[in-house]
Amino acid sequence: KPNIILINVDDLGWQELGAYGQKKIKTPHLDKMAAEGLRFTQFYAGAAVCAPSRCNLMTGKHGGHAYVRDNYEVRSHKKVDGKHIYGGQFPIPDSEITIAELLKEQGYATGCFGKWGLGGQGTTGDPLNQGFDTYYGYNCQRNAHNLYPHYLEDNDEIDILEGNTRGLTGEIYGPQIVADNMLKFIKDNRSKRFFLYYPTVLPHLPLQAPDEDIAVYKGKWKEEPHKKGRGYLPHPTPRACYAAMISFMDKQIGRMFAELEKQGIADNTVVIFTSDNGTTFLKSQVDYEFFESVGPLRGLKGSLHEGGIRVPMIVWWPGKVKAGRVTDFEATQYDLLATLSDISGATTPKGTDSLSILPEILGQDGQKRHEYLFWDFAGYGGQLAVRMGKWKGIKKNLYHNPNAKLELYDLEADIGEKNNVVAKYPEIAKKIEKIMLEDRTEPTVDRFKFGKYK
Secondary structure (H helix, E strand, O other), X not given: OOEEEEEEEOOOOOOOOHHHOOOOOOOHHHHHHHHHXXXXXXXXXXXXXXXXXXXXXXXXXXXXXXXXXXXXXXXXXXXXXXXXOOOOEOOOOOOOOOHHHHHHHOOOEEEEEEEOOOOOOOOOOOHHHOOOOEEEEEOOOOHHHOOOOOEEEEOOEEEEOOOXXXXXXXXXXXXXXXXXXXXXXXXXXXXXXXXXEEOOOOOOOOOOOOHHHHHOOOOOOOOOOEOOEOOEOOEOOHHHHXXXXXXXXXXXXXXXXXXXXXXXXXXXXXXXXXXXXXXXXXXXXXXXXXXXXXXXXXXXXXXXXXXXXXXXXXXXXXXXXXXXXXXXXXEEHHHHHHHHHHHHOOOOOOOOOOOOOHHHHHOOOOXXXXXXXXXXXXXXOOEEEEEEOOEEEEEOOOOOOOOOOOEEEEOOOOOOOOOOOOOOOHHHXXXXXXXXXXXXXXXXXXXXXXXXXX
């Protein structure tokens, strides 16, 4: 059985890698991964923001059935060495079965390094209680809103990062020490089979990167410093810093591949790369138009239009995946649970929405298809979406207007979702609306604003 590495980066747009058409930001290691592996062009995140997307990924359930359907932070009054400790997001319960639990049952050593966001330390959602042997990183999204944090979580301990003040710079760059721990896990488990989940916080805001990485881009483009807004720090060269963050992320993945080669285990390792949602909509800090972050797609993070949920997906598996192959097969992150179950020999649990895409990855016949892909996203006004073949139906602002009209788009002819064709194809619209009504359950957590729309 191969080692499995799942990389889930944070807020990376569909067109922010060279392999997907990016012209300004350098991502040589991921471009090489794509050249040696398989690249998906119609792959989707499960939601348009962090926590629900990660829940979909880890539990194999779409938004209509998932436990978490929006971001929600649990407040904490805990302090360690005078530093406030964030409480994490609302925890997934013991009853949820994660990818890590399935692979651990198959004898895999399991490690998570990066931003978790599905339950704080000691809760049912703690990664240590959801199948991971070891964890290091930003458990809480709020703590991850600074890349020179006061602390990171080290299993059930708090690792105070001396010299960091949560300012624009500091002594220890969070993504660097997380990557270092990720590499140590590979080295420590080189003689075992392992599952490594690497949900790096990059390139999520704030704009922060080591000076030497920013220097690569500094002066290349005209810059307009942005002021502090939405809780994020200002930066004097936002374009250079954002590019540097993506290139830094790419560099850590390059280090990961080098470590696999050094330990002699690259040939028996499958590596999967994706992003939890699209590029941030905060244009004053990330100039997504300048970088053409989502290309021709409509929408950004927080939106169920294509730019908010269509994300990169690359699979690298020496001797198994044909080099340089590109597929337009439609799949989603909640399919990864069944896919990794197939690879590892685990049995996909009942009650998931996950469909193994292993035949497509291997270029084999017999790949099954979803009748439709489904999104139930409680954030940003309340949104529902269904993709059924070339058709995409979407409803928005459902909190304020539970009877919001369906918008219908033909993605084959209109990838930018510019022309609403609902009046032209009423039968297609009717079928999608029926799916929206029937394929979602009321969540069990009444403290959320979920379930307000029918």
